[in-house]
Amino acid sequence: MFSRVSRSKTSPTTTANTTPPSVTRPVRWALLLGCWFVFLAGCASIPEHVRQLPGQAQPIELSNTPFFPQERFQCGPAALATVLVSSGAEVAVVDLVDKVYLPGRGGSLQVELLAATRTAGRIPYLIDGTLDSLYAELRSGRPVLVLQNLGVTLLPRWHYAVVVGIDPSAGTVMLRSGTDKRRLTPMRTFLNTWRRSDYWAMVTLRPGEFPAEVERSRYLAALAAFEQAGQHTGTIALWQAARRRWPAEPLVLFGLANAHYADGDYPAAETVLSELLAQNEDNAIARNNLAMTLIKQGDFAGALQQVEHALAIVTDANIKAELLATRSLATAGLEHTTRD
């Protein structure tokens, strides 16, 4: 559109007879220049690693992906419902409106989409912003929620849509978008609109499910955040699945122990934490939690021992506060038992 505008500007007929050249010509040239910059910004090159697909990539389309046409301003709830229902969650667009639509902004914030995914019982995971990663998710049967800027940087039109297919040979991307059930967007246009959101793309995983290309620390952070959102039972299975994948990862052991603790299985939590501390005895947080599992089992002296060890090495002020609190609890328990 902007290229056409600038071309029409060069046509002598429009300039000659509409306005006196003395005042408006510089203004017009400034505008023309502005348009040109906008145009250039629109074609800023997409890095090779973002647009490259595997050599023999076949067309793929998840035709069974549900479609929820959006109401005005509500592409967020509609797109989120699309991916959540695809991953087997039972949600309705109307309920998601109450969870992610922000009336004062006429739209939905990314962080609220993440939060609503968690409360719907799915793990939001941000995949790498490349066509290759999109393609890999589609091949695993997962549609991908993306954030696009359909406008330009100066006049943004932020929009959520769901990628359901890629046709490498035709150079198109298939989307559930707005009120279009199957929107075909040229690859280049899609990449341009996606680039402006810094290639933001999210999948919603079932508990225990891994993304096609998993990055360990990102995945574990996603698990912990999911767990924090609460309401979920069965997080033990979730951490056990992570453990099968990364058997020696300290954070996995820590998370598994916490899941056992939350489940009331203190001996199991103790076993896992001891394993973790055998790897690294200076893990003050793990010692605090071990002390808590001992308190729960009535071993106050053992708990005190753990806390004292941890207090000698702790640096973080908030962790120290936790340890002091645990110590008071252990001390109180010890006094209580000796008095009896």
Added chain:
Amino acid sequence: MSNGFRLNVVRIVSVALVSMGCMQASYAGIVSTQAAIDAETRAATLSKLEAVLIQDAVGQQLQAFGVDADHVSQRLQGMTTAELVNLENRIGSEIAGGDALAVIGTVFLVLLILELVGVTDVFKSL
């Protein structure tokens, strides 16, 4: 502003209270996996009290942007502490994805402005 100031005062006082040891026993518990990650990545590690306060602050800001009071706690529930810290005072400036349909409006507006200043000539030809 005064709200933010008050929040800061409350935070400082509550941190002081906690570190004085007055409220320790009631806060004893395990360190959550999320808190452990925050501590490890040096992200915002907040005391439990601070976390509650920031949740209140963001909740009020959500209401200021038109969220029904009944839905606030449910919306906050899924957010991590780090996400809450990032969101505080930024609800008005974060990207809000909304509408594909309004694109036509924007394009129209740009064309209209360009038309009015004489850069384009699309409408007169109609």
